[in-house]
Amino acid sequence: MGLPKRKVSHARQGDRRAHAALATPKLVECSHCHQPRLQHHACPNCGWYRGRQVLRIKTAAPGASER
């Protein structure tokens, strides 16, 4: 099994991880209910996408935790 010839220095490890940062999710305002939603995703609050309803949103019964 191939093994590295020498230890990777902390600087080199940092260089490798320079592109490993997590990006914040791109949130945009829903045009229908004005709640924040993920860009290019149907709104989880009202189920609208591009000006029409694409999801049926279950209205949770009070006190009942669904799934």
Ligand SMILES: [Zn+2]
């Ligand atoms: Zn919405």
